[in-house]
Amino acid sequence: MAEPLFTPEQQKTFDTELAEILTHYPPDRKSAAMLPAVRLLQSLKGWCPPEGLTLVAERLGVTKERAYEVASFYVMYHLKKPGKYVVDVCTNLSCSLRGAESLLGYLEDKLGVHAGESTEQWTLRETECLASCGTAPCLQINEDHFENLTSREKVDAVFAKLK
Amino acid sequence: MTSPAAPAVEKVISRAWGTPHSHTxxxxxxxxxxxxxxxxxxxxxxxxxxxxxxxxxxxxxxxxxxxxxxxxxxxxxxxxxxxxxxxxxxxxxxxxxxxxxxxxxxxxxxxxxxxxxxxxxxxxxxxxxxxxxxxxxxxxxxxxxxxxxxxxxxxxxxxxxxxxxxxxxxxxxxxxxxxxxxxxxxxxxxxxxxxxxxxxxxxxxxxxxxxxxxxxxxxxxxxxxxxxxxxxxxxxGTEKSGGTRLICLSGSVNRPGVYEISMATTLRQLIEDPDLGGGMPAGRKVKAVIPGGSSAPVLAADELDVALEFEALKVKQTMAGSGGVIVMDDRTCMVRSLWRVARFYAEESCGQCTPCREGTPWQTRLLRKIEEGRGEPEDLEMLLNVATSIAPYPPIGLGTTICALGDAAALPVHSFVARFRAEFEAHIHEKRCPFGDRPWGHFGDWA
Structure with missing residues (x-):
C-alpha cells in the first residue's frame, strides 16, 4: 500500500492552516488560495509531490492539472524532491559585477555539485535578482538569505553551520 | 558639469531606517x-x-x-x-x-x-x-x-x-x-x-x-x-513629480545602497557625492550606468548629467523605472553584461506572446555566441533585428507583446549596442572576448 501523503499531525496542520487561509478570500473564490496552499504543502513535505497537488486541487475545487500548471510556473515550488539544502546563487548583473560568477564556481567545487544539479545534500542553482544588489554578492539557502559574500571566508562561514 | 554634491532633501520615507525598533x-x-x-x-x-x-x-x-x-x-x-x-x-x-x-x-x-x-x-x-x-x-x-x-x-x-x-x-x-x-x-x-x-x-x-x-x-x-x-x-519634487525618491545604487561604486534623494539629483551626483555613492573604486572609471532597473536603456559615461527624474530621463530615451541604478566600470565587458541581462528576460518570459517567448532566448543565444568568440559579422544585425521584432526603439513603448516585459527585454539590447557597438564588433573580429577570463572587473576575493 502506498504511504499516506501526510502524517496525522501534518494532516491536521494542513487542514487547520488551509481553513484559515480560505477566510482571506471570498467564499466563491476558493481557487484563489492556490499559491498559499501549494506553499503550505511544500512547507510540510519539502516539495510538491503529485498526490499533494491533487489534494490541493480537490480542496480548492479545481482540476489537478490546474494545480500542476500553477506549481510548475513558479520557481520556488519544487516538483522534484530537492537536496536537503537548496542553494540559490544570484548571478544577475549587480551580483556579477561584484563577483557572483566566481562565487558560484567556488561553490560548485566546494559542494561537489554543478549549478542546476542536485545531490542528496545539495541543490545548487543560479537564480535571478534577489533584491540584495546593494549587499552583493548574495545567495539564499532554503529560505534564508546571506549577503555581502565578498570573500571565501565569508562563504565558508555560512556553510560551516550546515550539516 | 554639475556640482559633485547632491541637492539636500528632507528624508520622508527612509527617516526611521536603522533606528532601534523602527519597525514596531x-x-x-x-x-x-x-x-x-x-x-x-x-x-x-x-x-x-x-x-x-x-x-x-x-x-x-x-x-x-x-x-x-x-x-x-x-x-x-x-x-x-x-x-x-x-x-x-x-x-x-x-x-x-x-x-x-x-x-x-x-x-x-x-x-x-x-x-x-x-x-x-x-x-x-x-x-x-x-x-x-x-x-x-x-x-x-x-x-x-x-x-x-x-x-x-x-x-x-x-x-x-x-x-x-x-x-x-x-x-x-x-x-x-x-x-x-x-x-x-x-x-x-x-x-x-x-x-x-x-x-x-x-x-x-x-x-x-x-x-x-x-x-x-x-x-x-x-x-x-x-x-x-x-x-x-x-x-x-519637480514640476510634474512630487516628493523624494528612493534610489537603489549597486554595481561598481564605493557605497552601494538605498538612498532617498531629491529628484533634482543627477546620476553623476549620485555616484560622486561622498554621502551617496562615494565615487568609483580606486583606479576605475564609469563606463555605463543603467538608471532605472535592468529594463531601462543604458547610458554611457558622458550622459550622467541627467536628473534622476521621470521626465528628464524620458528626454534621454531611457526611464526612471524602479530606481535601480547599476554602475559598470571600465573593466566590465558590455557583451557579457548584456548577455546576463538577456538571460534574465528569457528566463522570466511567461511564454504567452510569441515575440517575447521566442525572441528572448534567441537574443540570449546570439549574445552568448558573440561573447564566446563565435560571432559572425551578421549576428549583430540579427540581434538588433530580433530585438526590433520584440520592441522597436526609440521611443520606448512600441512593444509587440501584451505586457512591457517584451519592451524590457529589447531595450537593453538596443541601447547597449547603440552605445558600445565597437565593443560588440571587437568580439566578432577578434573571435574572443577582449576582456579574456575577467569580463566583470572583479572585486576582492573574487578577482
Whole structure:
C-alpha cells in the first residue's frame, strides 16, 4: 500500500492552516488560495509531490492539472524532491559585477555539485535578482538569505553551520 | 558639469531606517504614526483623493503613473466590491528599496494602505509580496497583526465604522508577477500571465472587480502627504513629480545602497557625492550606468548629467523605472553584461506572446555566441533585428507583446549596442572576448 501523503499531525496542520487561509478570500473564490496552499504543502513535505497537488486541487475545487500548471510556473515550488539544502546563487548583473560568477564556481567545487544539479545534500542553482544588489554578492539557502559574500571566508562561514 | 554634491532633501520615507525598533507600531507612533490617517478620516474620501492628486505623487513601481489619477479611475457607483492590491513583488534587477521599507518601517506603508482604502471605499487589501522575502514577510505580518490589535484594521478603523482587512500573500518566484495584471492573475491563484488592457484593473481587476494596484513605495509616500500637506510634498519634487525618491545604487561604486534623494539629483551626483555613492573604486572609471532597473536603456559615461527624474530621463530615451541604478566600470565587458541581462528576460518570459517567448532566448543565444568568440559579422544585425521584432526603439513603448516585459527585454539590447557597438564588433573580429577570463572587473576575493 502506498504511504499516506501526510502524517496525522501534518494532516491536521494542513487542514487547520488551509481553513484559515480560505477566510482571506471570498467564499466563491476558493481557487484563489492556490499559491498559499501549494506553499503550505511544500512547507510540510519539502516539495510538491503529485498526490499533494491533487489534494490541493480537490480542496480548492479545481482540476489537478490546474494545480500542476500553477506549481510548475513558479520557481520556488519544487516538483522534484530537492537536496536537503537548496542553494540559490544570484548571478544577475549587480551580483556579477561584484563577483557572483566566481562565487558560484567556488561553490560548485566546494559542494561537489554543478549549478542546476542536485545531490542528496545539495541543490545548487543560479537564480535571478534577489533584491540584495546593494549587499552583493548574495545567495539564499532554503529560505534564508546571506549577503555581502565578498570573500571565501565569508562563504565558508555560512556553510560551516550546515550539516 | 554639475556640482559633485547632491541637492539636500528632507528624508520622508527612509527617516526611521536603522533606528532601534523602527519597525514596531510603538516607535512608529512616536514619530507621529497614524496621525495622517486620523486627519484623512476627518476628510471626505473625495477630498482625500484630491489631496493625493495635488501632491503630484507618481507611482514608484516603474511606470511613474500619477497616483491620484489612477485612484480616480475607480468607478464610484460600482455595485461590486473594490480591492486594493499592493505590489511588493520587487524583482526588477538592481531594485531593493521596497524590501527595506517593509523591513525597516512597514507601518508607513500600512498607514498608506489605510488612507487609500478610505479614499477608495476599499474593504479588502491584498499585499502581494515577493516569495523570496522571508524576513520582510515576517516583519510585515507582525506589523499587520499589530494594526489589527490596535484597532486600525479590522471591523473599525480608529473607532470609525469602516472595515478594512489586509492579507499578506506571498509569491513564489516569478518576475512577471510584478506586472500588475499578472499580479492579479497570481492573486486569483493562477500562473502569472498578463492580461490585455483595456480594461484596466481600476475597472476590471481582481475577481472582475475594480482594483487599484499600487507599489509599496507609492503607498509609503501617502502618509507624509497628509502629515505635512500636499503642497509641501509637491514642492519637494519637480514640476510634474512630487516628493523624494528612493534610489537603489549597486554595481561598481564605493557605497552601494538605498538612498532617498531629491529628484533634482543627477546620476553623476549620485555616484560622486561622498554621502551617496562615494565615487568609483580606486583606479576605475564609469563606463555605463543603467538608471532605472535592468529594463531601462543604458547610458554611457558622458550622459550622467541627467536628473534622476521621470521626465528628464524620458528626454534621454531611457526611464526612471524602479530606481535601480547599476554602475559598470571600465573593466566590465558590455557583451557579457548584456548577455546576463538577456538571460534574465528569457528566463522570466511567461511564454504567452510569441515575440517575447521566442525572441528572448534567441537574443540570449546570439549574445552568448558573440561573447564566446563565435560571432559572425551578421549576428549583430540579427540581434538588433530580433530585438526590433520584440520592441522597436526609440521611443520606448512600441512593444509587440501584451505586457512591457517584451519592451524590457529589447531595450537593453538596443541601447547597449547603440552605445558600445565597437565593443560588440571587437568580439566578432577578434573571435574572443577582449576582456579574456575577467569580463566583470572583479572585486576582492573574487578577482
Amino acid at each position: 507600531l510603538a516607535e512608529y507612533r512616536k514619530r507621529g504614526g497614524y496621525e495622517a490617517l486620523k486627519k484623512a478620516l476627518e476628510m471626505a474620501p473625495q477630498a482625500v483623493l484630491e489631496e493625493v492628486k495635488k501632491s503630484n505623487l507618481r507611482g514608484r513601481g516603474g511606470a511613474g503613473f500619477p497616483t491620484g489619477m489612477k485612484w480616480s479611475f475607480v468607478p464610484k457607483d460600482s455595485p461590486k466590491p473594490k480591492y486594493l492590491a499592493v505590489n511588493g513583488d520587487e524583482s526588477e534587477p538592481g531594485t531593493f528599496k521596497d524590501r527595506y521599507i517593509l523591513e525597516e518601517d512597514p507601518h508607513l506603508m500600512l498607514e498608506g494602505i489605510a488612507i487609500a482604502a478610505w479614499a477608495l471605499d476599499v474593504h479588502t487589501c491584498y499585499v502581494y509580496l515577493r516569495g523570496e522575502f522571508k524576513f520582510a514577510a515576517q516583519r510585515l505580518q507582525a506589523a499587520i497583526d499589530e494594526a489589527y490589535r490596535e484597532g486600525i484594521f479590522g471591523k473599525k478603523m480608529l473607532g470609525k465604522d469602516f472595515e478594512l482587512n489586509v492579507w499578506l500573500v506571498r509569491g513564489a518566484g516569478a518576475y512577471i508577477c510584478g506586472e500588475e495584471t499578472a499580479l492579479l492573475e497570481s492573486l486569483e491563484g493562477k500562473k502569472g500571465w498578463p492580461r490585455l488592457k483595456p480594461p484596466f484593473p481600476a475597472v476590471v481587476g481582481l475577481f472582475g472587480c475594480p482594483t487599484v494596484v499600487n507599489n509599496v513605495e507609492t503607498l509609503a509616500s501617502v502618509p507624509p502627504i497628509f502629515q505635512r500637506g500636499a503642497d509641501w510634498y509637491a514642492k519637494l
